[in-house]
Amino acid sequence: MGTIALVGNPNSGKTTLFNALTGSNQHVGNWPGVTVEKKEGKFKYNGNIYNIVDLPGTYSLGAFSEDEIVARDFILRGNSDVVINVVDATNIERNLYLTTQLLEMGVKVIIALNMIDEAKAKNIQLGIKALSKKLGVPVVPTVASKRKGIDELIKETVGLIDEKMSLKPTISYGDKIDGEIKSIKRFFTDKTLEYPPRWIAIKLIEGDQYVHDLVTEDKDLDSDNEFRDILSRIKENDEDYELEIVNRRYEFVKDVTKASVIRPKEAVKTITDKMDKILIHKYFGLPIFILIMFAMFQLTFVIGEDLLGEMMVTVMDALAYAIEIFLININSPAWIIAFTTEGLIGGIGAIIEFIPLIVVLYMLLGILEDSGYMARAAYIMDNIMRKLGLQGKTFISMIVGFGCNVPGVMATRTLESKKDRMIAILINPFMSCGAKLLIYLVFIAAFFPDSGGLVLFIMYFTGILVALIMGKVFSKTLFKGESADFIMELPPYRKPTLRNVLRNIWDNVSEFLKRAGTIIFAVVAILWVMAVLPVGVEPYGAESVLGKIGLFIAPIFKPAGFGTWQAAVGLFSGIAAKEAVVTTLGMVYAGVGEGTELISAIQNAFTPLTSISFMIMTLLYTPCAATIATIKKETNSVKWAIFAMVYTFAIGWVMAVLIFQIGRLLGFN
Amino acid sequence: MNVSLAQLKSGEKGRVERIHARRCAAKRLYEMGFNIGADFEVVKNDMGPVIVSLFGNNIAVGRCLAQKIIVKQSN
Numbered sequence: 245m246g247t248i249a250l251v252g253n254p255n256s257g258k259t260t261l262f263n264a265l266t267g268s269n270q271h272v273g274n275w276p277g278v279t280v281e282k283k284e285g286k287f288k289y290n291g292n293i294y295n296i297v298d299l300p301g302t303y304s305l306g307a308f309s310e311d312e313i314v315a316r317d318f319i320l321r322g323n324s325d326v327v328i329n330v331v332d333a334t335n336i337e338r339n340l341y342l343t344t345q346l347l348e349m350g351v352k353v354i355i356a357l358n359m360i361d362e363a364k365a366k367n368i369q370l371g372i373k374a375l376s377k378k379l380g381v382p383v384v385p386t387v388a389s390k391r392k393g394i395d396e397l398i399k400e401t402v403g404l405i406d407e408k409m410s411l412k413p414t415i416s417y418g419d420k421i422d423g424e425i426k427s428i429k430r431f432f433t434d435k436t437l438e439y440p441p442r443w444i445a446i447k448l449i450e451g452d453q454y455v456h457d458l459v460t461e462d463k464d465l466d467s468d469n470e471f472r473d474i475l476s477r478i479k480e481n482d483e484d485y486e487l488e489i490v491n492r493r494y495e496f497v498k499d500v501t502k503a504s505v506i507r508p509k510e511a512v513k514t515i516t517d518k519m520d521k522i523l524i525h526k527y528f529g530l531p532i533f534i535l536i537m538f539a540m541f542q543l544t545f546v547i548g549e550d551l552l553g554e555m556m557v558t559v560m561d562a563l564a565y566a567i568e569i570f571l572i573n574i575n576s577p578a579w580i581i582a583f584t585t586e587g588l589i590g591g592i593g594a595i596i597e598f599i600p601l602i603v604v605l606y607m608l609l610g611i612l613e614d615s616g617y618m619a620r621a622a623y624i625m626d627n628i629m630r631k632l633g634l635q636g637k638t639f640i641s642m643i644v645g646f647g648c649n650v651p652g653v654m655a656t657r658t659l660e661s662k663k664d665r666m667i668a669i670l671i672n673p674f675m676s677c678g679a680k681l682l683i684y685l686v687f688i689a690a691f692f693p694d695s696g697g698l699v700l701f702i703m704y705f706t707g708i709l710v711a712l713i714m715g716k717v718f719s720k721t722l723f724k725g726e727s728a729d730f731i732m733e734l735p736p737y738r739k740p741t742l743r744n745v746l747r748n749i750w751d752n753v754s755e756f757l758k759r760a761g762t763i764i765f766a767v768v769a770i771l772w773v774m775a776v777l778p779v780g781v782e783p784y785g786a787e788s789v790l791g792k793i794g795l796f797i798a799p800i801f802k803p804a805g806f807g808t809w810q811a812a813v814g815l816f817s818g819i820a821a822k823e824a825v826v827t828t829l830g831m832v833y834a835g836v837g838e839g840t841e842l843i844s845a846i847q848n849a850f851t852p853l854t855s856i857s858f859m860i861m862t863l864l865y866t867p868c869a870a871t872i873a874t875i876k877k878e879t880n881s882v883k884w885a886i887f888a889m890v891y892t893f894a895i896g897w898v899m900a901v902l903i904f905q906i907g908r909l910l911g912f913n
Numbered sequence: 914m915n916v917s918l919a920q921l922k923s924g925e926k927g928r929v930e931r932i933h934a935r936r937c938a939a940k941r942l943y944e945m946g947f948n949i950g951a952d953f954e955v956v957k958n959d960m961g962p963v964i965v966s967l968f969g970n971n972i973a974v975g976r977c978l979a980q981k982i983i984v985k986q987s988n
Contacts, residue, residue: 304944335970338946494948526959627961729938730975
């Protein structure tokens with residue numbers, strides 16, 4: 245038994261290694277900041293089971309951002325027996341900076357020197373043994389993506405658990421700082437704050453606010469005058485000290501790598517350099533980005549709907565028919581038959597038909613992500629984002645929001661400034677998630693079957709546009725001040741692996757099915773009950789409870805052109821989950837509904853113009869319950885969660901009304 | 914001669930001399946490899962962030978920040 249933690253720089257292949265070790269299927273992206281929360285898995289070796297925890301990728305173990313604190317705390321609290329430090333072999337010098345901090349934490353460390361194949365391609369010569377000797381920790385070369393070196397790594401890691409802690413090299417920070425370390429260290433024992441005394445001393449000298457707060461909270465220490473004097477003495481110089489400490493660490497790294505890492509005189513020009521010449525070109529970069537997004541939605545539509553969608557409809561129809569016959573044959577009670585055919589098949593069936601589209605979209609997004617292009621998108625967008633008072637990295641959380649707003653909101657953790665983070669959280673709900681996609685698909689099928697890709701592109705693009713405009717508004721009003729500076733790694737382009745792309749599809753589709761089986765099922769059940777009560781009314785009629793609720797809300801949406809009780813109920817249930825909008829429409833319009841019936845019902849109930857204003861409303865209005873809960877968690881404030889609910893609704897309503905009214909003036913209907 | 918990183922053109926090489934940014938930004942730069950004395954090559958500097966190759970990895974640095982990184986141009 246034992247617990248092993250994985251630590252490393254963003255994009256060092258940590259998550260890929262995690263998957264290789266556990267045989268699990270965590271999501272990997274070729275861009276920094278994919279893992280913002282720790283993920284756990286297990287592996288078996290010699291009959292024993294070991295826990296393995298993938299910590300967020302960080303450049304350092306300071307208290308710079310949320311994800312660094314998560315990683316640091318996990319290691320320091322002694323939660324792991326061994327730390328595997330994943331080091332990118334093509335970039336050892338920088339990666340070892342993190343290692344120097346691990347060495348000071350008093351934990352057992354083993355280095356997985358990853359991507360040695362890429363290092364070889366770049367003509368970098370590595371002396372593994374020399375490296376290991378200088379660092380005082382075992383070093384195992386690996387290629388996680390090809391599962392090379394994994395067995396050796398497991399063997400060494402497991403062996404390390406029972407071994408005694410080896411003596412690590414101590415970095416000297418020069419007489420002055422070393423003296424300060426000594427004077428602080430003696431106030432602490434191993435027990436004082438759960439953290440090693442030398443580490444605490446270094447952090448205090450570096451001016452680490454988090455540790456400083458911890459120390460001053462300790463009553464014994466805080467009442468010790470001598471200790472307080474030392475603290476304030478350090479405080480005066482901590483900026484100089486911090487720089488000196490960084491420099492000394494790099495000097496240590498230089499000394500370590502001097503003999504063991506030899507780079508070629510002239511860096512090998514890689515395919516990445518050539519591709520970047522075009523893809524992030526001064527003038528072509530942005531048009532290419534827009535073109536790629538546009539092509540993505542076109543392809544999604546052509547493959548997902550035109551080729552596979554028809555097939556799915558046929559399958560679903562046959563299935564629905566078979567289930568109904570089966571239920572009648574086994575003499576099920578009438579209400580079960582009604583619930584199944586009207587509620588389940590009408591409701592959930594309406595969304596199942598769109599699975600091929602979801603598969604194709606996530607396949608394409610997965611390929612883009614895996615290729616390393618997303619980091620370039622952030623780079624290209626930084627210029628525009630900056631003019632709006634935001635920054636390029638915010639765009640990454642927005643793209644994650646395309647999948648689902650919940651991880652989108654969580655991805656904002658990599659933003660360092662509070663201002664950037666709050667804005668990024670508040671605008672994320674405008675990003676069109678996979679569930680909203682379903683809504684557009686239904687309306688596209690009803691009104692714009694020939695220009696589906698274009699309509700999708702417009703919807704996604706409108707979402708981005710509104711998010712950016714609101715970002716600008718927020719940065720001028722609620723969250724003034726400077727945006728954090730843009731610093732981002734541009735990882736090398738890599739060929740997307742089938743494994744990763746399949747995983748991306750599976751993650752999203754399984755999540756979708758899980759939701760269909762739980763929350764959407766619950767929504768359908770509740771709606772069905774409301775639709776048939778009180779006893780005696782015509783099911784799904786205006787007189788049912790559901791109808792009355794809808795009639796009550798409906799007038800609000802009259803100016804937007806869709807003031808029917810059915811549309812109102814659909815939007816209402818969409819606050820539980822966005823997929824529920826389609827399921828609800830499927831139930832209330834078609835009753836017993838296969839896709840085609842739902843679509844013809846929608847053709848009768850909406851016009852092309854109101855279908856657009858309705859789609860815009862669903863794009864922008866109040867996010868689903870899961871997203872609201874995540875906003876509450878990430879902002880740690882009920883106030884902001886409520887704000888997010890209300891202001892998005894207002895924006896959605898205003899936009900829908902504008903579109904309907906202006907469209908009508910222009911003579912559309 | 915000391916200039917800011919933003920003044921170097923694509924293809925030019927240099928060495929980090931000083932960083933005049935806010936403390937937290939400076940720290941992040943150090944941690945990502947822009948420590949004092951680090952050698953680098955400018956990959957792209959035309960608009961938006963400046964892309965720098967450091968130890969063989971490309972890092973994009975916002976233009977504002979690049980102006981605060983004082984470098985010594987090497988030949």
